[in-house]
Structures are given as C-alpha cells and as structure tokens.
Amino acid sequence: MPLYKTIQPDSQTVVKIWKIAESYDDLMQPLDLKPNSLKRVLGMKSELHQRGFLSVRHLLREFGYTDQDLYYDDNGKPYLKDGKHISITHSFIFSGVIISDAEVGIDIEKQRPKITIIAHKFVDYEFNYLAENNVDYINKLTVIWCIKESLYKLFATPGMLFREHFLVIPFMLEDKETVAWIDYQNKKHRYNTHFLEFEGFTCAFVTT
Structure with missing residues (x-):
C-alpha cells in the first residue's frame, strides 16, 4: 500500500505513517539494505516484525533517504547522517517515522483493553484526571503511553521511568495535542505533543 498519512506539525517537522499491507517479498524487493540491516531482518522470528522493519525503510525512501543514511547509537537511538533528527515506530500493521531539525520522538500503539492492567506501571499524576468508568479511558491511557x-525515545537515557519522570498535562481526545514534561535529575524539560487515532490505533509524537 502507498503512504497512509503525512502530517506536518511545524515548518521543521514531518511525520509519515505507512499501513503495512504488502507481503515480506514485496517490501524487500526494491530495498538496498546494509549488511547489518539485512542480518537483523533475516534474524527476526516474526514476519510481522520483518514487515514492520522493512516498511520503515520504505518510509525513509518517502523522505528521500535510504537504509545507508540511518544508524543507531549504543542506546538504540536512530540518527541520520545529515544531522536531522529521526524517530521510528511500528505496531502490527502500521509504522511511522518523524524527521525534524529538532529532537523528536514518535510511537504507535494498538488500542487494547489490557492497557488498564499495566496502567499503574506508567501512570501517576495522570490518574488525577482519568476516570476509569469513562468510555474514553482506554483511549486516553493509550495516548499517555504513546x-x-x-x-523516552527522544531522551534515550537509561534509568528514566515512565511513571516517575514523565508527566502529561490533562487533555481531551478531540484536542489532538497537549504538553508533556520530563522531570529528571533536578532538570525539567517541556515538550509539545500531538496525537491522533485511526483504525483502532493511536499515534503520538513529541517535539521540542
């Protein structure tokens, strides 16, 4: 399938989302992967993960990059050789890439009731404005997780905890944006956040 969605939240930042409808072979055929990327994808036990990995490389092509332009640091954070900032995500049948002149992060998650079971592991302050009996409880939890x-992807610092160090300001689903803070080692960092929902999935991305 061609590109699913393109979003430009500001003049420096572009988000592209891919709906993964192609087979593994169709995704692989036009790509020129680095040896370590090829080894990585061939070593994946799940075809779903393989197709997610390859769809991200197709998104890179949509931006005008190739697999050769992408590399990772020791914490697994991706970088582009031209110095632009990038973040990557894939979940089931969707993948996403955000590229910007400033630091960014992106995540896509499937909306599932089981998120309520683990909410206490990543939510603290946010419980003040969440209501378990509301119809949008699962969707709001998914936004907060994303x-x-x-x-976490933006900051890429081992030791940071979702529940203790990240804070999401109250929001309504129709707002499609809010503000988030990182409070870590006596320093506070403010981030603009955007989110959207489609086909039972949530995508959120953060910019500085």
Whole structure:
C-alpha cells in the first residue's frame, strides 16, 4: 500500500505513517539494505516484525533517504547522517517515522483493553484526571503511553521511568495535542505533543 498519512506539525517537522499491507517479498524487493540491516531482518522470528522493519525503510525512501543514511547509537537511538533528527515506530500493521531539525520522538500503539492492567506501571499524576468508568479511558491511557514512549525515545537515557519522570498535562481526545514534561535529575524539560487515532490505533509524537 502507498503512504497512509503525512502530517506536518511545524515548518521543521514531518511525520509519515505507512499501513503495512504488502507481503515480506514485496517490501524487500526494491530495498538496498546494509549488511547489518539485512542480518537483523533475516534474524527476526516474526514476519510481522520483518514487515514492520522493512516498511520503515520504505518510509525513509518517502523522505528521500535510504537504509545507508540511518544508524543507531549504543542506546538504540536512530540518527541520520545529515544531522536531522529521526524517530521510528511500528505496531502490527502500521509504522511511522518523524524527521525534524529538532529532537523528536514518535510511537504507535494498538488500542487494547489490557492497557488498564499495566496502567499503574506508567501512570501517576495522570490518574488525577482519568476516570476509569469513562468510555474514553482506554483511549486516553493509550495516548499517555504513546506520549511517554515518545519522550523516552527522544531522551534515550537509561534509568528514566515512565511513571516517575514523565508527566502529561490533562487533555481531551478531540484536542489532538497537549504538553508533556520530563522531570529528571533536578532538570525539567517541556515538550509539545500531538496525537491522533485511526483504525483502532493511536499515534503520538513529541517535539521540542
């Protein structure tokens, strides 16, 4: 399938989302992967993960990059050789890439009731404005998870905890944006956050 969605939250930042409808062979055929990328994808036990990995490389092509332009640091954070900032995500049948002149993070998650079981592991302050009996409880939890995962990808610092160090300001689902903070080692960092929902999935991305 061609590109699913393109979003430009500001003049420096572009988000592209791919709906993964192609087979593994169709995704692999046009790509020129680095040896370590090829080894990585061939070593994946799940075809779903393989297709997610390859769809991200197709998104890179949509931006005008190739697999050769992408590399990772020791914490697994991706970088582009031209110095632009990038963040990557994939979940089931969707993948996403955000590229910006500033630091960014992105996450996509499937909306599932089981998130309520683990909510206490990543939510603290946010319980003040969440109501378990509301119809949008699962969706709001998923937004919060996606925002905090995006923050974690942006900051890429081992030891940070979703529940203790990340804070999401109250929001309504129709707002499609809010503010989030990282409070870590006596320093506070403020981030703009955007989120959207489609086909039972939530995507959030954060920008500085």
